[in-house]
């Protein structure tokens with residue numbers, strides 16, 4: 491077989507999502523590059539495939555490239571997988587793919603799960619255009635300025651934005667969204683393709699109010715749809731503000747979300763992005 495790099499998507503939770511073509515590509519490769527040899531070893535074991543496994547993760551990708559190019563020079567067929575989903579997308583591999591292309595070897599892509607697309611397809615939110623931002627910044631201040639800069643409508647109408655969020659950060663992330671985009675449509679899609687898959691839709695405050703502690707775990711994609719229509723910036727009267735807060739509290743939202751949401755809808759703090767349709 492001619493040397494090539496095969497970028498292979500693997501399941502994000504449901505083993506049934508590995509395509510027969512991906513299985514065949516793994517079975518006929520000479521070696522498999524993976525983030526975690528134990529994790530991918532278990533997948534190959536499940537498929538009855540035995541291959542040499544080389545680790546390729548965020549901390550060794552650059553250093554691995556020469557030896558991978560050497561293996562390709564020897565005519566080897568190399569498979570690249572990540573722990574879950576499509577390699578290179580918020581996962582290692584992009585630097586390797588660029589280097590392999592630069593060296594003139596073939597690179598082929600075997601499609602499969604990509605959590606952002608899986609979430610978007612079942613969310614009912616605007617699918618095109620959409621922006622994929624990968625992981626959310628860890629620090630709240632940084633995250634809020636990132637959101638202000640990124641959460642924009644599309645040039646011709648609404649646009650959806652997809653972020654990756656580990657479940658334990660969901661609460662903080664929703665609080666930031668209440669502050670930055672209180673009226674935008676939000677979808678939290680968690681544990682996709684798994685037994686406890688779930689979708690929560692509404693404003694950030696509504697979703698935050700509905701997610702229980704058991705849902706603030708696992709893995710999640712957060713989608714935010716920003717409408718083309720800018721939010722109103724009229725200042726509300728104190729009475730309107732209070733009414734909004736009471737309404738939000740009665741709907742079961744936490745106090746800090748209710749207050750922040752009402753203030754931002756009133757346009758009393760910073761720029762408000764998005765608008766409810």
Ligand code: SAM
Nearest residue numbers: 502575576581604605654655681682709710711
């Ligand atoms: N490359 C992967 C892809 O194609 O989607 C993403 C890998 S990234 C390291 C892991 C993040 O993807 C998680 O923190 C979560 O935000 C999202 N993710 C992965 N699997 C998921 C699932 N089953 N349900 C919801 N989100 C998931």
